[in-house]
Amino acid sequence: MLTLTVNGQPHPVAVEPRRILLDVLRRDLGLTGTKEVCEMGNCGACTVLLDDEAVYSCLVLAVECEAQEIETVEGLARGQELTAVQEAFVACDALQCGFCTPGQILSMEGALRRRPDADEAALTEAVTGNLCRCGAYRNIVAAAGRVAATSSGGAG
Amino acid sequence: MDESDLPTWPPGTDLETVGTGVPRREAPAKVTGGAVYSSDLRLPGQLYAAIARSPHPHARVRSIDTERARRQPGVVSVIAGEEGGEGVTWYEESVPLFGPVARFAGDEVAAVAATSLEAARDAVRALNVDYEVLAHVVGIDEAQRPEAPSIHGTPGNRTTDPKVEERGDVAAALAAAPIRIEHTYRTPTAVHNALETHGAVAWWQPDRLTIWASTQGVTQVAQMTAEALGLDQSQVRVITEHVGGGFGAKQVPWKDVAIAALLSRRTGRPVQCAYDRHGENVAAGKRGATRQRVRIGADTDGRLLAIDAELVGDSGAYQTAGEAAALWGPYQGLYRCDNVRTSVTYVYTNTGPAVAFRAPGYVEAAFALESAMDELAHRLGVDPIELRRRNHTGVDQQQAKPWSSPDSLPLIYDRISALAGWDARPRNAPPAPGGDGGVRRGWGFAASDWLAGKANPPGYASVELRTDGSAEVVTTVQDIGTGTRTVLAQVAAEELQLPVEEVRVTLGDTAAGPPSPTSSGSATTPTMAPAVRAAAADARHQLVAAAARQLDCAPGDVTLDHGKLVAANSGSRTVAEVLEGLSPAAVHGWGELVAVDDSVSVRTFGAAVAEVSVDTGTGEVRVTRMVSVPDCGRVLNPTLVASQIIGGVTQGIGFALTESQLVDAELGLPVNDSLEEYLVPTVLDICPIEAVPLDRPDTGANQLGVKGIGEPPMIPVAPAIANAVFDAIGIRFHELPLTRRRVLDALAEAASPDESEPA
Ligand code: FES
Numbered sequence: 013m014l015t016l017t018v019n020g021q022p023h024p025v026a027v028e029p030r031r032i033l034l035d036v037l038r039r040d041l042g043l044t045g046t047k048e049v050c051e052m053g054n055c056g057a058c059t060v061l062l063d064d065e066a067v068y069s070c071l072v073l074a075v076e077c078e079a080q081e082i083e084t085v086e087g088l089a090r091g092q093e094l095t096a097v098q099e100a101f102v103a104c105d106a107l108q109c110g111f112c113t114p115g116q117i118l119s120m121e122g123a124l125r126r127r128p129d130a131d132e133a134a135l136t137e138a139v140t141g142n143l144c145r146c147g148a149y150r151n152i153v154a155a156a157g158r159v160a161a162t163s164s165g166g167a168g
Numbered sequence: 169m170d171e172s173d174l175p176t177w178p179p180g181t182d183l184e185t186v187g188t189g190v191p192r193r194e195a196p197a198k199v200t201g202g203a204v205y206s207s208d209l210r211l212p213g214q215l216y217a218a219i220a221r222s223p224h225p226h227a228r229v230r231s232i233d234t235e236r237a238r239r240q241p242g243v244v245s246v247i248a249g250e251e252g253g254e255g256v257t258w259y260e261e262s263v264p265l266f267g268p269v270a271r272f273a274g275d276e277v278a279a280v281a282a283t284s285l286e287a288a289r290d291a292v293r294a295l296n297v298d299y300e301v302l303a304h305v306v307g308i309d310e311a312q313r314p315e316a317p318s319i320h321g322t323p324g325n326r327t328t329d330p331k332v333e334e335r336g337d338v339a340a341a342l343a344a345a346p347i348r349i350e351h352t353y354r355t356p357t358a359v360h361n362a363l364e365t366h367g368a369v370a371w372w373q374p375d376r377l378t379i380w381a382s383t384q385g386v387t388q389v390a391q392m393t394a395e396a397l398g399l400d401q402s403q404v405r406v407i408t409e410h411v412g413g414g415f416g417a418k419q420v421p422w423k424d425v426a427i428a429a430l431l432s433r434r435t436g437r438p439v440q441c442a443y444d445r446h447g448e449n450v451a452a453g454k455r456g457a458t459r460q461r462v463r464i465g466a467d468t469d470g471r472l473l474a475i476d477a478e479l480v481g482d483s484g485a486y487q488t489a490g491e492a493a494a495l496w497g498p499y500q501g502l503y504r505c506d507n508v509r510t511s512v513t514y515v516y517t518n519t520g521p522a523v524a525f526r527a528p529g530y531v532e533a534a535f536a537l538e539s540a541m542d543e544l545a546h547r548l549g550v551d552p553i554e555l556r557r558r559n560h561t562g563v564d565q566q567q568a569k570p571w572s573s574p575d576s577l578p579l580i581y582d583r584i585s586a587l588a589g590w591d592a593r594p595r596n597a598p599p600a601p602g603g604d605g606g607v608r609r610g611w612g613f614a615a616s617d618w619l620a621g622k623a624n625p626p627g628y629a630s631v632e633l634r635t636d637g638s639a640e641v642v643t644t645v646q647d648i649g650t651g652t653r654t655v656l657a658q659v660a661a662e663e664l665q666l667p668v669e670e671v672r673v674t675l676g677d678t679a680a681g682p683p684s685p686t687s688s689g690s691a692t693t694p695t696m697a698p699a700v701r702a703a704a705a706d707a708r709h710q711l712v713a714a715a716a717r718q719l720d721c722a723p724g725d726v727t728l729d730h731g732k733l734v735a736a737n738s739g740s741r742t743v744a745e746v747l748e749g750l751s752p753a754a755v756h757g758w759g760e761l762v763a764v765d766d767s768v769s770v771r772t773f774g775a776a777v778a779e780v781s782v783d784t785g786t787g788e789v790r791v792t793r794m795v796s797v798p799d800c801g802r803v804l805n806p807t808l809v810a811s812q813i814i815g816g817v818t819q820g821i822g823f824a825l826t827e828s829q830l831v832d833a834e835l836g837l838p839v840n841d842s843l844e845e846y847l848v849p850t851v852l853d854i855c856p857i858e859a860v861p862l863d864r865p866d867t868g869a870n871q872l873g874v875k876g877i878g879e880p881p882m883i884p885v886a887p888a889i890a891n892a893v894f895d896a897i898g899i900r901f902h903e904l905p906l907t908r909r910r911v912l913d914a915l916a917e918a919a920s921p922d923e924s925e926p927a
């Protein structure tokens with residue numbers, strides 16, 4: 013038995029040591045916003061924040077995360093209030109099927125935690141490991157620009 | 169009400185909601201993790217399935233020992249071999265679900281349901297399958313050789329006899345043509361690789377099978393599953409709330425659906441069966457490779473005199489239903505030409521089955537035809553866009569009837585040349601043969617047509633008006649991420665004069681109403697938008713009639729004006745007041761689109777301009793700017809149309825530069841079956857994309873003037889890029905993708921004077 017702290021809530025879970033964080037989030041905790049696509053670190057769809065840092069949750073074992081703060085896409089908005097990144101994805105139509113979207117958003121959130129005044133280039137750089145097969149990249153870059161322009165000290 | 173009973177929205181119609189960039193309805197759910205895909209489903213007692221796939225490209229399954237697998241912890245059911253498939257057959261060849269012969273590496277032979285995915289996968293590894301390995305063949309050239317192993321016992325491994333279409337006298341016209349261009353072009357096998365793999369959850373309850381599927385066609389999954397399992401269609405309900413990408417590969421049901429259903433019937437529990445990424449790459453569809461031998465004859469002004477195209481496509485190990493790859497299309501239709509012959513042959517190979525992939529056939533054929541047209545323009549010293557104008561036709565020469573929008577292409581040529589700055593583009597000095605190690609730039613153009621984008625009847629919808637002032641649109645059709653929900657809400661809002669927020673849309677569930685078309689052929693919007701408009705109009709007419717009764721006047725005297733029903737001399741009532749006077753307090757309108765006007769031929773045209781840089785030292789081609797001008801008729805929502813265009817252009821860039829499934833000929837195994845090695849574009853591979861639809865209502869297509877936009881923008885991208893590469897380095901490529909290796913080899917060849925091709 014171990015306790016994972018996800019979106020501020022403690023979750024006691026019993027998991028085999030071989031199981032990856034992605035799978036425990038999706039299957040044991042029902043947090044299916046984090047997507048499973050390649051299970052081998054190629055696509056970024058499974059990105060979550062681990063102590064404010066964006067990681068591929070398919071490359072992390074659940075047992076490694078006991079002492080860390082895990083954040084998933086479900087934990088970002090406060091009620092109806094979206095984060096600046098989420099709002100920008102909606103405003104710029106930076107998604108089509110939406111399957112890559114949670115990962116794209118958490119990669120950008122991670123960049124903002126590191127540098128709240130990250131500029132468009134830095135936010136775009138943050139999603140270079142996030143594939144979007146629908147090809148929404150132009151609008152994802154536009155969303156990065158919108159976040160950079162609206163974030164405090166957004167001159168970057 | 170039938171949509172054709174309503175007046176058209178001619179160009180210039182004053183519309184309030186239609187034509188505005190209403191935000192995508194489900195975007196908030198998608199950015200917060202609230203959107204539920206079939207792969208997200210976790211039903212009580214749900215089991216997880218894993219599939220055993222043949223490791224050999226061609227093998228007879230002698231026996232499958234399931235004993236050890238059944239004893240693994242967590243395993244609930246194992247189905248294997250013909251017996252396990254319970255008589256269910258698959259593909260157009262009607263082979264058993266788990267056949268006695270595996271015809272590609274990845275062909276399904278067994279499946280396991282267990283309480284966890286890990287346990288199911290462990291059990292698949294514990295299966296003991298005894299294979300008799302057979303000789304295999306991959307690649308269309310090899311499969312056509314007389315000595316090639318036979319995959320289905322057909323001559324030359326052909327799926328059927330060649331499909332030949334000819335008009336005029338091609339041989340004579342070619343022989344007499346003063347200018348001739350002749351090449352063999354090749355396009356690679358490309359894999360859709362939607363991020364959500366094919367998958368379904370099936371729950372078999374005593375009298376009913378419910379399937380949550382990642383599909384482009386809920387109706388079709390219900391129909392085909394009922395047929396395969398011997399059920400009544402009314403017993404099968406298919407639900408698709410959100411789909412994590414399809415691009416054609418999900419327009420027919422795949423084995424995930426049947427496997428989940430069979431395992432659920434055996435276990436009495438819901439079963440989820442989703443392909444892993446390997447399965448998605450090898451066994452869930454692909455754009456088959458092509459070889460296109462093209463001969464073009466023209467006069468000295470560049471007018472086409474003859475086109476002869478011998479076209480061969482890779483079908484993989486089986487044929488799938490759905491849209492065929494219409495390789496003949498552009499040759500037959502894009503330009504005026506009296507003498508055209510196309511011959512299309514599909515060939516079986518021991519690789520995964522091909523299926524429609526975004527504008528199937530046209531993407532491949534456009535690369536060849538539009539490369540040849542560019543070459544013709546350069547040969548004659550005619551501007552490439554001017555050459556297209558000289559060859560324009562306003563009629564469908566195959567069917568001898570006019571296009572519904574005969575002047576689209578010339579308008580597209582005007583628009584794209586102005587937008588791109590085509591006439592002011594820099595003219596390159598002839599490049600040094602083989603390059604000088606520096607970076608060179610170039611511009612390229614390509615035009616496109618697409619045989620679809622029209623309605624695919626029937627489409628049905630209902631619209632209910634409620635006393636709270638809202639309306640609910642209900643249709644079974646699915647939204648695969650293209651924005652269907654949003655545009656249907658806009659159309660209903662327009663007809664009902666409601667704010668779009670007051671319109672709810674319920675879709676993606678076969679239980680909600682009559683059958684709906686599969687989202688393929690860019691048909692969803694042109695089929696469903698007119699049907700929804702008719703349903704809304706029907707509801708409006710009923711509302712007006714009720715108001716007239718209540719106000720004691722003739723219906724013709726009542727008009728709906730933004731939430732109020734106003735009678736000329738008898739006062740007015742709000743919508744809510746009128747509805748409250750009814751029992752039940754609602755009106756329910758039906759709408760349908762059941763036929764299309766056959767007197768015209770509906771096509772979606774387009775064009776693209778590419779700017780590229782070519783590093784002659786490394787061979788790297790980068791696309792630095794794309795301009796895309798497609799014709800989708802009336803634009804219902806410019807934001808969503810732009811998204812479809814940038815998506816198609818981005819996939820076109822991948823097809824042109826990096827994407828190719830590589831199969832080891834000796835082993836018969838795909839070597840790049842992951843997202844690490846199969847190279848889809850990343851954010852670093854794209855460039856500014858100017859997406860500017862023509863936005864001209866095509867009222868020949870339907871009363872709203874709308875046509876599809878999902879597929880066409882991809883078609884001209886690869887040839888525009890290849891033509892830009894020619895402009896940059898003077899080398900004409902006849903095979904995609906334009907990898908660094910291919911570019912470096914071509915540069916080296918050009919540098920050695922004997923073999924250089926005349927530029
Ligand atoms: S699922 Fe983790 S990177 Fe693809």
Ligand code: FES
Nearest residue numbers: 108110144145146
């Ligand atoms: S929106 Fe579909 S993969 Fe990115």
